[in-house]
Amino acid sequence: MNESVVSEISFAKYIRNAFELEEVDIKTYSPLTLAYIGDAIYDVIIRTLLVEKGNAPVQKLHKRASALVKASAQVEMFHAIKDELTEQEMGFYKRGRNAKSFTSAKNASITDYRMATGIEALVGFLYLTDQMPRIIELMKLGLSKAEEN
Template sequence: MIASNVLNASSNDKVRARDYSPLALAYIGDGVYEIFIRTYVLEKGNMPVNKLHKASKNFVCADGQAKIYYAIENLLNEEELAVLKRGRNAKSVSAPKNADIRTYRLATGVEALIGYLYLQGNIERIKELVRIGIEELEGIKNEKQ
């Protein structure tokens, strides 16, 4: 099982980016990213679930993830950037519901990168990139107020 392999992986037992399709990486990355965001929102204080959901929706939508794409792309190493771009360029069979195709693809790139880092067992790097993304989105949110 992949999750148990990741949790028990040694530093010599890393997943290669090409082992999985970019959309498979985005699939797992979407779930991992949402856990990080939900944890961030929950740590802001106990509140009704509908308020938790409202507080997290700007972070987990395609538009928010596309903004994160631009905030982190220049901070990535060569391998991470390659995964980000593979995710961005992946052709999905489904059409986005609430975003234009470009925004959707940028979001998919971010999710693919997070999925890849997760499978690598590189949780600290995910934390770092999500923190940068949160700061970017919070900064944008504060500028609008």
């Protein structure tokens, strides 16, 4: 399926239409709300990649997914894509990074946790504004650069 078709049938838009939800101005969402949905979308993309690469025991899939979605991996993703972000995208990343969360990751520094929250907020923003092809473009870039290292 080409990217123009994907953007015409975005998952977020499909859900909004199916449940007759009104569109909300993206600027009204808190950065942590954007990170909340962005975390789920990021996870679905990683899990889809792993499952599509072949059937494997669920424990192995979970271990591989955890390695790719943990805070330090998301920090690597940010460093790989930061030069490709638009000013608006960087703004949503920074809003997420700077948000004061009342939770923290078990196995990450505060800095890594905040940067990961920034990535998740960026993904949430892109998802809720029906920009799935852009999410995929950035994640492909980030994952390919991570494989090089």
